[in-house]
Amino acid sequence: FQDQAEQFFRSGHTNNWAVLVCTSRFWFNYRHVANTLSVYRSVKRLGIPDSHIVLMLADDMACNPRNPKPATVFSHKNMELNVYGDDVEVDYRSYEVTVENFLRVLTGRIPPSTPRSKRLLSDDRSNILIYMTGHGGNGFLKFQDSEEITNVELADAFEQMWQKRRYNELLFIIDTCQGASMYERFYSPNIMALASSQVGEDSLSHQPDLGIGVHLMDRYTFYVLEFLEEIHPASQTNMNDLFQVCPKSLCVSTPGHRTDLFQRDPGSVLITDFFGSVRKVEITTEALALDRHVAGVESKFPEEELATEPLKYAEQLPVAQIIHQKPKQKDWHPPGGFILGLWALIIMVFFKTYGIKHMKHVF
């Protein structure tokens, strides 16, 4: 009984997944890619393997021809931290990052030919971290400069995930302008959401780097990254500390969070419940005895086959009947009165113009 009560206060997850999405393309949106890669780095460092991370980057900054330091994506001025490295596995790249693909990843409605690395193979004991960054507005997030995902769509996708038991708990972090509008519509249980700014506020970028020429990070994610750099897999820091990251004095915008759908108290939720891949290990001192006679399971099916009549294809549509049917003759004809009236008028006009004396030529 006490175990069960304790279970209530601990997360019941057995695996962790992360879906990290950067939705902007073009060189001047470098910071969104750097944001996503920073979170990717932290998540990987804390133990979630690449097989459990779906990384979607809308553009390639490391090999962008405008990058003065190719094959790097820096997250800090003075190039202190290269978040690209040589072990980054991008699952959805460039034009594959679309609203449709994102929603298919979340809901699992993926064509059978999709490789495993592009699937979110979560189950009902998975804790999923979803991080999205890019350009957004009140109620929408822009994908690739050509389409948008709305907060309603996102809420419905999460509800589909809940109904298909694809998550145990979900942490949704968004770093865009007016990010809080994206979590307003959630209605599924066990979702906690954080956003970098409230509705009506813009999320600002951190610092430009004069060597690279663009802003390297957004403020909110920069301070989240700084916070996460101090977390190690055994740390007991909880979510309340994450809510305090980046106060208004540092971030200019007001970060927001939403915990009303979450069943546990945020103070008891560890950061590593979502950002890391900490397994719960139960040590037992009992011994289990396995039965010797495990081989030779008897066949349950009788040997003789039931005599059934030969199966044949049932006729769904009486094709032979249809193709030999004559087409229905239902022509429309103009009513007699109309024809009479029309031609009478035409003849009247003709004779009015040319005179009655021509009538004898007609007859």
Place this chain on the structure above:
Amino acid sequence: VVEGLALLDLGVSPYSGAIFHETPLIIYLFHFLIEYAELVFMITDVLTAVALYLAIQDFNKVVFKKQKLLIELDKYAPDVAELIQTPMEMHYIPLKVALFYLLNPYTVMSCVAKSTCAINNSVMAFFILATIKGSAFLSAVFLALATYQSLYPLTLFAPALLYLLQRQFIPIKLKSKSFWLYTMQYASLYLCSLVVIICLSFFLLNSWDFIPSVYGFILSVPDLTPNIGLFWYFFAEMFEHFSLFFVCVFQINVFFYTIPLAIKLKEHPVFFMFVQLAIISIFKSYPTVGDVALYMAFLPVWSHLYRFLRNIFILSCVLIFCSFLFPVLWHLWIYAGSANSNFYYAITLTFNIGQILLISDYFYAFLRREYYLTHGLHLTRQDGTEAMLVLK
């Protein structure tokens, strides 16, 4: 039209769908002729050309007679000999008009596309023929037919009336009794034929629902498929609560120029008719290149204005370029996806500006020639220096 006939065969009113917006007489016409559709459109084009040929032949005679009269009455200034039109140069104008219409790429395109604009053009050409021949009855009947087809030829009532009055030598004074008598006669002929035709269409389908489908459609512009006109982009961008206001403004724009032009051009009703036709083609709610072809067919009639046209080179370049750019930008927008509707809209704007400038250029040239005819070619200001005519 095929859709409408198919719906009729299924026993449903053809106006119940949103595609068919033609009048019942077209249903009747095509009910029997739908298999020979290409032939029908070719014959209509030929008929239009023949009607225009005969009309302009008659018109030339009228112009020449009037010119002679004015010379004898000494209304012209002494040094305008080079501005007078001679029979020699006017001999080939009817043929040129017919050829302008038949060989115009716009006409060919609308014939190939089997657009019912060809039928509208044909009716309007017959109307013009009837007016120039002087038969008020036929002119009223054809004008009623043309108005019944598409609402805008209503504005051609004014030039036709002015021409017929001129032909009957009735002076256009507001107090003159014979003026009002003739106007009433013509108006009543026109309205009666219109009413008769509409009632006849009622008997075709035993329902009045062709009226909102045809006239309601023309006036309220619900369908915003891109065409070469100006309505679709405006109304695609507009907010709902403004659309009624702007629909009214745009529709009034078509009818608005009739009265000022009638006052200015009351001595020259056929030119007025040309300008009015052009205004209809530019400002109507669903213009097509067939409408443009109709008024362009009249350009040879005023070829003697060539020396007064100021922008004709730029305009012809604009019109030709825009005609070529229309399909290119359409392809880029709809098929290639690398342009957007603004490109196509810019070309419609440019095309319509070109047309408007063409009309105003001809208007200016016409008025200038008239002024020179009565005041002499070499105008001087009060202090003796050379003067220049400006259109205000």
